[in-house]
Amino acid sequence: MSKLGLRFGTDGVRGIIGETITDLTVAIIAEATLRYWYRRYGVSKVLVGYDTRFMSKDFATIIASIAREHGADVNVVSGPTPTPVISWAVLKHRFNLAFQVTASHNPPRYNGVKVIGGDGAPARPEDTNGIEGVINSEYDDILRSVRDIEYARAPSINIRDEYIDSITSWFSARFKPRRLRVLVDPLHGAAVGYTAEALRRLGFEVTEVNSDQDPNFGGKAPNPEYEYIKDDVDAVVNGRFDMAIANDGDGDRVAMVVKGLGHLDANRIIPVFLRVLWGLGMVKRGVARTVATTHLIDDVAASLGIKVVETPVGIKYIVDAMNRGEADIGGEESGGLAYSWHIPEKDGVYSGVMGACIEASEGISKIYGELTSRFGERRFRRVDIKANDAKALVNRLSQELKRAMVNMGELDRFIEIDGLKAVYRDKSWVLVRGSGTEPVIRIYSEALSDGRVNDLIEPVVSIINRAIAG
Numbered sequence: 001m002s003k004l005g006l007r008f009g010t011d012g013v014r015g016i017i018g019e020t021i022t023d024l025t026v027a028i029i030a031e032a033t034l035r036y037w038y039r040r041y042g043v044s045k046v047l048v049g050y051d052t053r054f055m056s057k058d059f060a061t062i063i064a065s066i067a068r069e070h071g072a073d074v075n076v077v078s079g080p081t082p083t084p085v086i087s088w089a090v091l092k093h094r095f096n097l098a099f100q101v102t103a104s105h106n107p108p109r110y111n112g113v114k115v116i117g118g119d120g121a122p123a124r125p126e127d128t129n130g131i132e133g134v135i136n137s138e139y140d141d142i143l144r145s146v147r148d149i150e151y152a153r154a155p156s157i158n159i160r161d162e163y164i165d166s167i168t169s170w171f172s173a174r175f176k177p178r179r180l181r182v183l184v185d186p187l188h189g190a191a192v193g194y195t196a197e198a199l200r201r202l203g204f205e206v207t208e209v210n211s212d213q214d215p216n217f218g219g220k221a222p223n224p225e226y227e228y229i230k231d232d233v234d235a236v237v238n239g240r241f242d243m244a245i246a247n248d249g250d251g252d253r254v255a256m257v258v259k260g261l262g263h264l265d266a267n268r269i270i271p272v273f274l275r276v277l278w279g280l281g282m283v284k285r286g287v288a289r290t291v292a293t294t295h296l297i298d299d300v301a302a303s304l305g306i307k308v309v310e311t312p313v314g315i316k317y318i319v320d321a322m323n324r325g326e327a328d329i330g331g332e333e334s335g336g337l338a339y340s341w342h343i344p345e346k347d348g349v350y351s352g353v354m355g356a357c358i359e360a361s362e363g364i365s366k367i368y369g370e371l372t373s374r375f376g377e378r379r380f381r382r383v384d385i386k387a388n389d390a391k392a393l394v395n396r397l398s399q400e401l402k403r404a405m406v407n408m409g410e411l412d413r414f415i416e417i418d419g420l421k422a423v424y425r426d427k428s429w430v431l432v433r434g435s436g437t438e439p440v441i442r443i444y445s446e447a448l449s450d451g452r453v454n455d456l457i458e459p460v461v462s463i464i465n466r467a468i469a470g
Contacts, residue, residue, distance in 0.1 A: 008128035009436035011314060014103045014112030017054055021111045023062060027146035029113050030063040030099065032134040034070045035142075040130070041118065043096045046072040048154070049086040050101035051190040051250045052213040053111045056080070059101045063113070064154035066146065072097075075157040080190040080213055082251025084347035087120040088166070089159040091343065094118075102190070105223035105248040105334075106437070108216045121323075121344035122316040164194065167350055168201045170342075174280060177360030181205045183244040183257075184352070185232050187222040188214035191251035195352045199245075204356060207241070222249030224335060226263045233257050243359050245352040252315075253335030254348035256355045260365035267294035267380050267446075269355065270331040272367045276358050277329055278304050282341065288321040288330030290314070291418050292382075292431055292444050299375040312418035314436060319344040333380075333444070376427065379453045383443045385464050390434030390441045394419050397467055401432060404459050422456075430456040432464065 006013050006020055006029075013029055015021040037043050046067040050056035060076055067074045075095075077086070083100050090098045096118045103110035115123040115131070123131075135142065182204045184196040188211075196208040209232075210218060220228050224246035232244040236257040244257035256264040270289065274297060277283045286307040289297050301308045309326050311317035315338055318330035322340045331337040336346030358364055372378075387393055394401075398420050405411070405422035408430070415421040419433025428447035435442055441464055445457040 007132060008123070011104065011122060011316070011437060012100075012102075012112050012114035014106060014110055014437055016109050017111045023059070024146070026059045026101075026113060027062050027066060027149070028135060028142055029131075030066045031142045031146050032138070033097075033099070033115055033131050034067060034072075035138070036127070036131045036134045037097050038070065040127070041096065043070065043072050045093075045095045046074045047086060047089060047093070047095040047098040047157070048074065048076045048101075049081045049083070049098065050077065052080045052188060052192075052215055053101075053103060053108065053249070054215045055111055056101045059111065059113070060099075061151055061153055063099045063101070065149055065151040068154060069149050074154040076154045078156040078158040079160075080192070081159065082190045082194055082247075082349055083114060084252050084343060084345050084349060085159060085163045085194070087116055087343045087345035088163050089157070090116055090118065091120040092159075092162070100250070102250040104250045104437075105221060105253060107221045116345070119344060121319045124316060124320075160194070164198050164201065167353060168198050171202060171353055171357055175357035175361055177202070177357050179203055179205060180242040180356065180360045182207070182356055183232055183235050183241040184208045185210050185224070185229055185244060185246040186251070187220070187224065187228065187246060187248065188212060188217045189222045189247060189249035189251060191247035191349055194251060194349045195245055195247060198349065198353050199356055202353070202357070204360070217249065224248055224253060224255035225265070229255065229257070229263070233263050237262065243356065245355060247348040247352060248335065251348050252346045254337070254351040254355070255335055256352070256364070258359055258364045261368060264364070265333065266331050266335045266337065267296070267333050267378065268368060269351070270294070270337060271296045271300045271371055272358065272364055273337065273354060274300050274329060275304070275367060275371065276362065278306070282339075283328040285325060286327040288318045288327035290317070290332040291415060291421050292433070292442070293331065293333040294378050294380065294446060295427065295429065296371065296375060296378050300371060303374075310415065310417070313433065315346045376448050378446050378448065379450045380446045381444070381453045381457055383457060383461050385441045385443070385461070385468065386439060387434070387441045387464070387468055388439050390439060392434070393467060394432055394434050394441060397463060400463060401460060404463060405430065408456055408459065426452070428452050428456060430460060432460050
C-alpha cells in the first residue's frame, strides 16, 4: 500500500472517481511510474489510452502531459480504445511504455490506470511494487513536480483500423465460416465499433447494440455476465440471431451466447478454444489457467497430450507462463483469454471473433457437447462477499477453512498460490480468495453436480460471514 492509500491490484490501480481516483492521484501514479520506468528500462515513446468512463479522457491528458515533461515522445489515442488494442499498438509501433485509463468491468463510478510495458504485457508485480516504492520514498517531491506541470493535449494516434485489419487478416487465413447473424454487445464500452466491424469484414451479418459510448454504461456494470446481457441471451434463444458476443468496458473480456447452450462464460469457452486451436496446430506446448478456472481444461489438455499450468488470478500470470514457453493459450473464468501468437494480454475483441468463426465452422455447441460427454459437465458457482482487507482476512482464517475443507470429501490436495483451494478426488474443488480489484472475498466451487457445488461452497460462505460479523 502506498502513501496514496492505493495499490496495484490484479490488473492496475482502481478506485471511486472523486474519492480515490482524482486528478492528483492519477498525476502521482503517472509521475512515479515514469520515474521508475526511466531508471529501470529507459523511455522514449509513450502511448496513452482511455475508455468511455467519466473523466477518462481528462485523466489521459494529465498522464500525457507528465510524460512530455519527462521528454518522451507521447501519443494519445484518438478515441476510446480497448485495452488489448493498446497492447497491440505498443508492439506494432514500438512504444516503451503505455498507460490505459480504465476500470475495466467495474461499476460506472470507478476509474483507474493500467500500466503496460514495452513488451505489450501488463506491468509485472516487481515493477508495480517498484512504482509503489517510488511513491512512498519520493512522495513530497512528486507532489511538487505534478503541481507545476501545465496540462496540454498531446498528438493523437488512430490505431483502430490497423488493429482490425490485422486480426481479420489472421482469421480469414484460417477460417472459412458460413454466414451467421451475430448480435454484438459492447455494453457501451471501449469495444464499440471493434468486434462488430471485424465480423462485418469477415462476412458476418452483424447487429451492434448498446453502441453509444455511455460513461454510465446504461446504468449497469459493463460486465458481460449473465445478469447484464439477459436481452442478448433472449435474442439468441428466440431465434432472432444465431449467436451473440459481449465485451466488457475496456474490451479485454468476452462472453457469448449460442443456441443449445445459452450464455457461455470463459469456463465453457476456453475448453472449446483449446480443442479447436490444438487442431489448427496453434497449441503445442500447453495451456495456462488460473486457480479459479474450470478443471475441464485439465481433462481436455490431458487427452491432447499437453500440460496445464495453474496460476494465481490475473492475466499477467498467464502471460508469464507463455513467456516461459510453457503455454500457447491461457485464460481465466472471469472472461479473459490470451494467445502466445497474438499479444501478451487478454483480448475480448479477438476472442469474440474467434468464437464467431468457430461457431460458423464447427459449432461451439457440438464441440462442447463432445467434450462434456467424454469428461463430464461441470457445474460452477461463485459467491462474492464484501470485505475490507479481503486478502488478509482469508489468510487469518486459513487454518479454520482447511479444517472444514478436509471434512468435505476425499481430499487430493491444497493449493495456496492465490487464497486457499481444496481439490477433491471426485473432480470437485472449492476456492476462497481476496479479490485484487475490489474489496471482496470470492468463493468459487466446481463439481459434476449442483448439489456437490453447494455442499462445498456453503460451509466456506458461513465461515467468512461469521468472521465478518465478528
